Amino acid sequence: MNRTAALDRSEQSRRNSRLPERLATGAMGLFLIVFALLCLFPFWLIVVNSFASTKSLALNGYALWPNEFTLGSYRFLLQGKQLFTSYGITIAVTAIGTLLGVLVTMLFAYVLAHPKNRYGGILSFMTYVPMVFGSGLVGFYLLVVQWLHLKDSLWALVLPYVMNPFFAFILVSFYRSLPYELNESAKIDGAGEWSIFFRIIRPISTPVIATISLFYALQYWNDWWLSLLFIDNSDKYPLQLLLRQLMSQMQLSSLNHGNVLTLPPAEGVKLATVCLTIGPIIFVYPMVQKYFVKGLTLGSVKG
């Protein structure tokens, strides 16, 4: 597309946008701003008050701008090298899990959605059932510990979440909206299903696959349940479990008998914990956003 054509088009659309339409857009923008502020505000309070001193927190509660700052909360949490090890473990689990999860799920969902799959219905049903039934704790624990022998293994944090039905169905709803002629024409060229998937389907599904990747990453990043069950060796604690432990350690120390106590919980430490947990993962989202751009869609493939 050349420049003049583009200019032409924007010229045309400007002429098209009448006043009420612009007003409507303005109203939408305003709505978004208000809601964004509502989202940002508590977050701001958390971040800024994680740097507030105990005194400032006790006197003013969560302030917009605390009158006394300290790094004490972070110093407490960052003591020792364990936090960095835990970050490493969480990052590794998140990376491997996301990769494996996305790969397995996008293939699986493709089969579910494929018009030529005669067993799509029953397969979908079978995929859905675990979502409703969940898994009993005892059975699940026995499986991972006694049969798969994954106690204290990082694979115990990865494998159980690889196949997430919820994400699979989101993918299915996308694949279904793709025109089947694409497959047909490729088929005529003699390509197999695997190659059709990776050459055609995957590229045009980039936005949804980016979404699913983000969701997988969040799932792995935020999980503490699996590590709680399966990781006993504290050298292998992922981030969430470590922070959980640090929090209750503070609460516990104030209950301990005798008089050798470390200082009981400072509100700031709770907030700092939130910040440290969210820290790195929050930057993943903007990275994913860039795949939401239009143009990677059908038109470009056809052309």
Added chain:
Amino acid sequence: MRVMKELIRNRGLYSMAIPGLVFLAVFSYIPLAGHLLAFKNFQISRGIWGSEWTGLDNFRFFFSNRDWIQVTVNTLYLNALFIVFELVFALLIALFLNEIRLKWFKRTVQSVVFLPYFISWIVVGYMTFILFNNTDGLINRVLDMAGLQAVDWYQTPWVWPIILTLTRMWKSAGYFSIILLAAIAGISTDYYESARLDGATRFQQMRYITLPLLRPQLIILVLLGVGRIFYGDFGMIYGIIGDNGILFPTTDVIDTYSYRALRQLGDFSMSSAIVFYQSVMGLIAVVSFNALIRRIDKDSRLF
């Protein structure tokens, strides 16, 4: 035999589902055996298989007290409120964002509305307490300044479904709008171009192109929600309401109820019984809902 033939003929396609099936079988289907506990008197030393059968005994504590109706109704209507308002709100956000031309604004808002998703329910519970408490709650202080009567929020059961719904909308708008935005990004630009050539306004494009094309995603999200409609959001309800008995009439859900019933006894079998009840009811709900969808829009069905 016919099945084998079909599988072999389309082996390329079906083989893509194998990894997913393996994970599904191992991590979802094997632990399903744990549901047997609901019908057994589980004794750890005898294991799942060895424990004696007790028929429906484990269900008795739940159904012989009329409270089960109340908590089941609460679970259903709270979840219904959540599903509807969450999706409608997320849809609004996604549609509005799609209308915004300023790239930096769009991206910033998109990132910001995702922030609440990261805040744990415990922290959210803490924040609602700051807003609504009786000693120095923000809302009561504002009411006070405006010369209005302060309200005992934590003693007023009827407002909490509203507060909970608003909180859910706030927390998950970002998450669900990502799915919808990805779907919008997947819509071919061809549609919009030809619509523009026909002189359609932006609002008409939204109404007649974007919205209908988002239908599959919306329906899938509703269907996924319906399957879990008998599961209360324990983390949320417990994080915000806690053990405040005054609010139970409107906020107590099956999960919080059975937690309180059994935290003293720690009986695996009795808690399994409740989960079994929730699962079966959820399955019935989703199968009927799916049948309904099948009639209206065959392509959006789940299975």
Added chain:
Amino acid sequence: MAKWKTMWIVPAVLALAVAAAGCSGGDSSPAADPGGTGLEPVTLEIVVPGNKGANFDEVLAEVNKRLKTEMNTQVKFTMLDFADLNQKTNVMLASGENVDLVFDAPWLHLDAMASQGYYEDLSELIGQYGPNVQKTRPDQMWDANKINGKIYGVPLGSAYTQQRSVFIRKDLREQLKLAPVKTYADLKNYLYAVRDGGSGITPLLAGADDVTYSWVNWLIRDDTSVNIRPTNFSGASLMLYYKGNDGKVYNFFETEEPAILSAIADTRKLFEDKVMSQDVLTNKSGPAEMQLQNKVAATPQMAFAVPDSFNDQLKQVASGGELEPVRLFDLTPGSNISNFKMDNFICIVKTSKHKDRAMMFLDWANRQENYDLLEHGIEGVNWKASGEHKYETLNNDSGIVSFQLIQNPVLEREWAGSDEETLKYNQFITQDDNFTKDVMTGFTFDPTPVKNEVAQFSTIQAKYYNGLFNGALDPDDYLTRFKAEGADILKKIQTEFQRQVDEFLAKKA
């Protein structure tokens, strides 16, 4: 070609799963026997609640060094968070994991686990390998802590009742020109004075998330004129209670016990008068936390003395702020009743391959020098002995374990910094002859026959108990509702409970 390229994924995923399954081998310890003990090398797996303190690694190294030479043994600790203890130990034991020593407690699942055959009966092992374990606990303690006549765990603890007091703000009291608080009447006087003092601080906050800390429970506990005690059919709930020492289980709905009823009315008044925090049911921070933030003037606490760190922290927030304990505990010998039940136990797992060594280790740990090492850390570095069986801390952290593995009344040291008054209380509760022996000593209630009723009552109780026992609900209205919903169910539990009690007493007589 493309097909070939992508086909590797399936086997790769499978291989990953298999590889992951394979890589979890245990490490074997070298077979050397440096101490010349003639014993096989053994590594014991120990599961206890708690956290690794700052000196954990150093202290554990010293422990293992001593154990290596003395009995060719190594120990490995798995420390579990309190919040996860129940579920985690449950599934660990259920799946038959390789564990030798595990912590359990009546408040956890000791009775259930013991009756299901998870733990070894220790009588013989103690006789054979545990002379120190035996003699560091009085006979009284051994007798009172049997389950069905057998010893399924070594009782841990050094006192026969819990420490308790109400922490109040000393600086506020002095500002208000009040004399030291000695009685409940004084305390109320103080609370009302705080309310009217204009400081904006909430006078009183009890703990509604745990029944033990609810204000009525707290008051009843120290009232030795009635000696009302929870039966523990549902936590520390007073709905079924013992009174005096008559072997009867009382039902509050039936008796409408005046002592409890008047405490409820009294607490309701405190709430209505805005002395009790208006947010007592919903507070998201615990009482101690609120007090240290200068928001509350009085809170119930499980301690006889205020820890220094509490005052340090309070001073950061309120200059001149200082806490002092109000002890309502009755120091008259014989006036308090105790069943000598310990709160904590250490058990040997039935499936352990090293039961004798586990007992040998416990015996080792119940010798003064090792006990000190485990509890306080390395002598001269972390702590030093001082005075008559006392200790002083040298840095602000202790050893590895105490109440989770070893604690007993004989070897436990007093902190040298305690004042005279505190010592008096601390020592009082460690003397068994200061307590009247409960006729129910050694009894454990088995909820199985009425578990449906217990589950149901728990949910009904959750609606009303905390509100009523902390003043937030009007007893005239809500006690009636509570009774209407719960009386029948409670009656069934009471009947079963009394049946078990009668059986127990008949057997004893």
